[in-house]
Amino acid sequence: MTATGNGHVMLRVRDLRKSFGDLEVLKGVDLEVVDRELVFIIGPSGSGKSTLLRCCNRLEEPTGGTIEVDGVDLLARDTDINAMRRRIGMVFQSFNLYPHMTARGNVTLALRKVLRKPRAEAEAIAGEALAKVGLADKRDAYPSELSGGQQQRVAIARALALEPKIMLFDEPTSALDPELVGGVLNVMRDMREAGMTMVVVSHEMQFARAAADRVVFMDEGVIVEQGPPEHIFAAPAHRRTREFVSEIQRH
Amino acid sequence: MSRWERFLDSFFNAEVIAAYLPSIVDGFFLTIYLALLIVLAGIALGLALALVRSLQVRAINLLIVFFVDLLRALPPLVIILIFYFGLPNIDIRMSGFVATWLSLTLVLAAFSEEIFWAGILAVQKGQWEASRSTGLGYLQTLAYVVLPQAIRLTIPPLTNRTIAITKGTALGSVVAVAEILNQATTAQSFSGNASPLMLGAIAYLILFLPVVVLGRWIETRFAWRRQ
Numbered sequence: 001m002t003a004t005g006n007g008h009v010m011l012r013v014r015d016l017r018k019s020f021g022d023l024e025v026l027k028g029v030d031l032e033v034v035d036r037e038l039v040f041i042i043g044p045s046g047s048g049k050s051t052l053l054r055c056c057n058r059l060e061e062p063t064g065g066t067i068e069v070d071g072v073d074l075l076a077r078d079t080d081i082n083a084m085r086r087r088i089g090m091v092f093q094s095f096n097l098y099p100h101m102t103a104r105g106n107v108t109l110a111l112r113k114v115l116r117k118p119r120a121e122a123e124a125i126a127g128e129a130l131a132k133v134g135l136a137d138k139r140d141a142y143p144s145e146l147s148g149g150q151q152q153r154v155a156i157a158r159a160l161a162l163e164p165k166i167m168l169f170d171e172p173t174s175a176l177d178p179e180l181v182g183g184v185l186n187v188m189r190d191m192r193e194a195g196m197t198m199v200v201v202s203h204e205m206q207f208a209r210a211a212a213d214r215v216v217f218m219d220e221g222v223i224v225e226q227g228p229p230e231h232i233f234a235a236p237a238h239r240r241t242r243e244f245v246s247e248i249q250r251h
Numbered sequence: 252m253s254r255w256e257r258f259l260d261s262f263f264n265a266e267v268i269a270a271y272l273p274s275i276v277d278g279f280f281l282t283i284y285l286a287l288l289i290v291l292a293g294i295a296l297g298l299a300l301a302l303v304r305s306l307q308v309r310a311i312n313l314l315i316v317f318f319v320d321l322l323r324a325l326p327p328l329v330i331i332l333i334f335y336f337g338l339p340n341i342d343i344r345m346s347g348f349v350a351t352w353l354s355l356t357l358v359l360a361a362f363s364e365e366i367f368w369a370g371i372l373a374v375q376k377g378q379w380e381a382s383r384s385t386g387l388g389y390l391q392t393l394a395y396v397v398l399p400q401a402i403r404l405t406i407p408p409l410t411n412r413t414i415a416i417t418k419g420t421a422l423g424s425v426v427a428v429a430e431i432l433n434q435a436t437t438a439q440s441f442s443g444n445a446s447p448l449m450l451g452a453i454a455y456l457i458l459f460l461p462v463v464v465l466g467r468w469i470e471t472r473f474a475w476r477r478q
Binding site for chain 2: 082085097098100158
């Protein structure tokens with residue numbers, strides 16, 4: 001299944017480099033993601049996939065290269081990074097909900113303080129976003145009262161409420177108990193069907209096969225190979241891809 | 252006179268108590284006034300320093316750490332005496348009240364800066380990242396996400412430290428601040444009887460025991476289940 005729309009490039013990464021001290025984590029990465037595309041990034045730990053994702057909203061400052069989101073140069077001096085970030089949704093492995101706020105408080109904070117929406121409007125938007133992730137009845141619950149899967153869905157609602165142009169998922173299900181993974185993946189599937197552009201770092205192979213337009217395999221700071229999921233999982237061209245795919249399919 | 256009567260006569264002498272109770276009450280209110288000024292200024296200054304420190308400007312941070320360590324290492328009485336007896340030599344004069352207030356305010360600021368700073372550091376990096384990723388700025392993240400969590404963490408140690416330092420108002424007695432202990436020792440030397448000291452001790456209990464109990468209550472009130 002492919003749902004890519006008009007071919008408008010939503011994310012364009014060119015020759016991206018990132019070093020931590022002497023350690024070069026990204027060694028020149030090129031990646032384009034078009035509107036409504038769902039791209040999966042896989043690779044062994046330390047391959048740079050999370051760093052790539054985190055550079056795409058400048059949670060990490062790249063050492064070199066360029067990143068454009070919806071045609072705007074993310075690294076340019078005169079780019080308002082806060083204005084860009086609210087259009088780049090980010091979902092973290094560890095959810096990172098604000099523990100001192102309810103689910104609704106978590107979702108409304110940026111609506112009120114960044115978009116300056118009045119309380120009533122922000123709460124209406126938050127209610128809708130929480131309904132989309134199936135948690136309309138949990139809006140007054142604190143994070144500590146929610147399961148991991150519910151927390152991650154609130155985190156998705158928090159990003160979704162800002163109407164992002166693209167959503168970045170950094171291992172969204174790897175901190176979850178197996179029985180809670182499905183709920184999060186269902187939400188991501190709904191988002192895809194609603195036309196969201198998504199970049200997902202994850203090893204959920206079944207989900208990738210069913211939902212991804214493209215799978216990117218990274219190793220040692222470079223993109224080794226990319227293509228449709230059936231190609232990457234069934235007939236990878238590179239030895240390293242083959243080894244990695246057979247390794248994770250064994251589990 | 253039996254031992255018991257001698258004990259009562261020395262520590263709870265009705266005549267002495269009646270004579271000096273008014274001055275102890277005056278000292279009591281002056282102590283409250285001084286303590287409140289120390290707590291307000293000390294904690295506000297400590298928080299301000301911690302916020303400045305969070306901006307991570309190297310030169311400024313070295314300066315903050317230097318003064319904070321200095322103030323934490325010196326006995327508060329030494330600072331009071333330097334301010335009161337030392338500074339007049341370079342034509343800076345202050346009353347005993349101001350010297351005591353300023354010294355204890357600086358000491359409380361130093362300790363509370365460390366406590367607030369530890370609280371800010373204890374908030375997970377992911378909280379900053381989540382907030383910044385939704386477009387909130389640095390100061391907004393600090394104000395709405397990090398500080399509310401940091402301050403909850405700081406309340407128990409801050410309460411303890413604040414109580415310890417405000418009890419230091421008793422040090423003002425050596426630089427002629429007419430607070431509880433000063434009134435009590437003056438009365439004790441005039442009367443030749445220890446009852447005013449007992450009154451002073453009772454005044455301290457009336458003042459600080461509720462604060463200690465309140466601190467315990469705040470501690471449980473602000474604890475919330477960690478995720």
